[in-house]
Amino acid sequence: MNWTLARRAERMNPSVIREILKVTEKPGIISFAGGLPSPKTFPIDAFAKACADVLANDGHAALQYAASEGYGPLREFVAQELNRQSTAAGVPWPVDPAQVLITTGSQQALDLIAKVLIDTDSTVLVERPTYLGALQAFTPMEPQFVSVGSDAEGVDVDELKQHPSARFFYVLPNFQNPTGASMSEVRRSALSAEAARLGLPIVEDNPYGDLWFDTPPPAPLTARNRDGYIYMGSFSKTLAPGLRLGYLVAPKALYPKLLQAKQAADLHTPSFNQRMVAKVLEGGFLDGHVPVIRALYKSQCEAMLAALDKDFSGLGVSWNKPAGGMFLWLRLPGAMRAVDLLPKAVDKGVAFVPGSAFYAEEPQHNTLRLSFVTASVEQIAQGVSALAAAIREMKAG
Amino acid sequence: MNWTLARRAERMNPSVIREILKVTEKPGIISFAGGLPSPKTFPIDAFAKACADVLANDGHAALQYAASEGYGPLREFVAQELNRQSTAAGVPWPVDPAQVLITTGSQQALDLIAKVLIDTDSTVLVERPTYLGALQAFTPMEPQFVSVGSDAEGVDVDELKQHPSARFFYVLPNFQNPTGASMSEVRRSALSAEAARLGLPIVEDNPYGDLWFDTPPPAPLTARNRDGYIYMGSFSKTLAPGLRLGYLVAPKALYPKLLQAKQAADLHTPSFNQRMVAKVLEGGFLDGHVPVIRALYKSQCEAMLAALDKDFSGLGVSWNKPAGGMFLWLRLPGAMRAVDLLPKAVDKGVAFVPGSAFYAEEPQHNTLRLSFVTASVEQIAQGVSALAAAIREMKAG
Numbered sequence: 001m002n003w004t005l006a007r008r009a010e011r012m013n014p015s016v017i018r019e020i021l022k023v024t025e026k027p028g029i030i031s032f033a034g035g036l037p038s039p040k041t042f043p044i045d046a047f048a049k050a051c052a053d054v055l056a057n058d059g060h061a062a063l064q065y066a067a068s069e070g071y072g073p074l075r076e077f078v079a080q081e082l083n084r085q086s087t088a089a090g091v092p093w094p095v096d097p098a099q100v101l102i103t104t105g106s107q108q109a110l111d112l113i114a115k116v117l118i119d120t121d122s123t124v125l126v127e128r129p130t131y132l133g134a135l136q137a138f139t140p141m142e143p144q145f146v147s148v149g150s151d152a153e154g155v156d157v158d159e160l161k162q163h164p165s166a167r168f169f170y171v172l173p174n175f176q177n178p179t180g181a182s183m184s185e186v187r188r189s190a191l192s193a194e195a196a197r198l199g200l201p202i203v204e205d206n207p208y209g210d211l212w213f214d215t216p217p218p219a220p221l222t223a224r225n226r227d228g229y230i231y232m233g234s235f236s237k238t239l240a241p242g243l244r245l246g247y248l249v250a251p252k253a254l255y256p257k258l259l260q261a262k263q264a265a266d267l268h269t270p271s272f273n274q275r276m277v278a279k280v281l282e283g284g285f286l287d288g289h290v291p292v293i294r295a296l297y298k299s300q301c302e303a304m305l306a307a308l309d310k311d312f313s314g315l316g317v318s319w320n321k322p323a324g325g326m327f328l329w330l331r332l333p334g335a336m337r338a339v340d341l342l343p344k345a346v347d348k349g350v351a352f353v354p355g356s357a358f359y360a361e362e363p364q365h366n367t368l369r370l371s372f373v374t375a376s377v378e379q380i381a382q383g384v385s386a387l388a389a390a391i392r393e394m395k396a397g
Numbered sequence: 398m399n400w401t402l403a404r405r406a407e408r409m410n411p412s413v414i415r416e417i418l419k420v421t422e423k424p425g426i427i428s429f430a431g432g433l434p435s436p437k438t439f440p441i442d443a444f445a446k447a448c449a450d451v452l453a454n455d456g457h458a459a460l461q462y463a464a465s466e467g468y469g470p471l472r473e474f475v476a477q478e479l480n481r482q483s484t485a486a487g488v489p490w491p492v493d494p495a496q497v498l499i500t501t502g503s504q505q506a507l508d509l510i511a512k513v514l515i516d517t518d519s520t521v522l523v524e525r526p527t528y529l530g531a532l533q534a535f536t537p538m539e540p541q542f543v544s545v546g547s548d549a550e551g552v553d554v555d556e557l558k559q560h561p562s563a564r565f566f567y568v569l570p571n572f573q574n575p576t577g578a579s580m581s582e583v584r585r586s587a588l589s590a591e592a593a594r595l596g597l598p599i600v601e602d603n604p605y606g607d608l609w610f611d612t613p614p615p616a617p618l619t620a621r622n623r624d625g626y627i628y629m630g631s632f633s634k635t636l637a638p639g640l641r642l643g644y645l646v647a648p649k650a651l652y653p654k655l656l657q658a659k660q661a662a663d664l665h666t667p668s669f670n671q672r673m674v675a676k677v678l679e680g681g682f683l684d685g686h687v688p689v690i691r692a693l694y695k696s697q698c699e700a701m702l703a704a705l706d707k708d709f710s711g712l713g714v715s716w717n718k719p720a721g722g723m724f725l726w727l728r729l730p731g732a733m734r735a736v737d738l739l740p741k742a743v744d745k746g747v748a749f750v751p752g753s754a755f756y757a758e759e760p761q762h763n764t765l766r767l768s769f770v771t772a773s774v775e776q777i778a779q780g781v782s783a784l785a786a787a788i789r790e791m792k793a794g
Binding site: 001002003004005006007008009012013014015018034035036037039042044047048051052055056059060061062063064065066067068103104105107108111115116117118119122133136137139140141165167195196199200201225227228229236240241242243244251253254256257259260261263264265266267268269270271272273 | 398399400401402403404405406409410411412415431432433434436439441444445448449452453456457458459460461462463464465500501502504505508512513514515516519530533534536537538562564592593596597598622624625626633637638639640641648650651653654656657658660661662663664665666667668669670
């Protein structure tokens, strides 16, 4: 048969991370590679109760076709929760549930945004480095990526001026994937002001914002410019990823097109999953549940930082100290390439993701991402020690 | 903000059907409009048991991120079932589970196929009329649609010759949406031979094939040319649509690109739903369950046909007698437009979908689609009588 691939298909590539994850599935490998939430945190009993409840009392509706917008009570929860958090952070954000679109994981929100906003050769601004899944979702629509640098406070706002006609700037202000870095309040204000001045739309992705260790992050960018931004969130990190429940909040001018793209993409997100999660969320469930996740991830992050301090001294490696989230970012000595280090590390029983996977252009080959949430505290100590041994071996030549 | 929509977004439109469904949600309206399976057929008890079982025994995996390809046992079920059915129909089809990609409803399969195979202005062949959701999924990738006519046996194979460079021909051979028509064995052979001669790929969509009344349909087209076709199926009609579980079977040359598109679209279909349904399917569940759906839909189809015979005589309306599926196709007297009839019908308490929604080009305005699966036998008699009254009123002017 004469199969002819679309031009965009040639740009699609297998995910580097998925390929690495296959390696890490070998028994005995300690994985700092995947961004897999700790299964210990999945509220299995609450899910079991909610499944039984929804099927017994609302089974016909939960199993039927449903509105593309999503399940009403879940959209209301999202709107209320965002308003509550933003108000607590000092910037009230009266989200209308009609602006909330439930998506099949927040990955789907990226796909819908790409379809509605990216033409071939449109400029799309991303952080340097940025979330690999966003690059994968945007790439089929054939944008020109331009990456924006950052310092310890957050993205370099001045760089935006050079790209006034970009379709949007995709940014993760909280505990970013891959770096774990967060944007300061001062930088958020500056970014928000500059984006408004330029008329530059922002797509704000916030899957990790709830996973703070000691202090909640500043208010979302979107709360500061409600008609200018699309906001994305997820239940993957606070409940469980295997249900594929995310959402976006869009300005009323854009919502109808995103909804039409959603309808064409999969009609609607599973109605059963939406009702089941809405049931779990009743009565403030997350208020008790999320602090448990925070405490666990904080202890695991501290274990990793302690192990790095202990085993990495004198290796010429630097890293950050995340205030939340799931990831930590390492810089190897200048000329050392993380892709070359990986097979040696796997030989010693530990895996990570080379940082080059997260760059839209000009990768920094001496970077790598470590996840501290999947492995236990004991495994973290052992894995960091193995990683140090692999680096020493590389240095020795 | 300077939101600039992608060119493809201008082609997206709200679904006519979704708009009509909103009207039909008014209390007291008998709806022949939506393609909603009868909720009476949803195996709620089996789902409840499977949810409890999966969460108790396999909760961590069911709630975690998972492979984009889908859950192994579910892919194996699909492969075995297709082989079994095709063999029974006389054309053995040894499907390799590695060719099966689980999708978030079969609607998502359409989206992935569009991304991988359609460039701007690619010719895509569709039936006249065809499934509206396919037109919606393909349209964002900006194809040129060409529609292929049909007679009582199926699509007009000769018309394919005029479009040898089409990217593919999208066809629903069994109890088609919207017409309810099926393709004969002779026509399937002829289509298969001609597609092979032309090198024309076929995308075969089969959501309704299991819903036969008296005789199973002939073997799938794909079984006759395994490397030339993509096959699509769904659990929406045999179990429940609210779980959003569909699949495609692709030739090995195409599978990797479809998989990459899937990964970018939503990472994977909910692992929980896949495991839950795999659990329900164990022990030949469908062998007992699907015959119950068939018997119900057959009785409802017969009720609709009997009501049409009784109430529509002398109205100049013609219709087909489906051998399965969910839909029946009406032709009004030549100049009567179904879109004009609809508000009058709704006034009398009955709704349908005007046939014009299902044409890629040159709609036949005197056609309409009736679903016989959502309304009860009593409602069907009442609704058909109301529809006849609306038509009489239109004729009277």
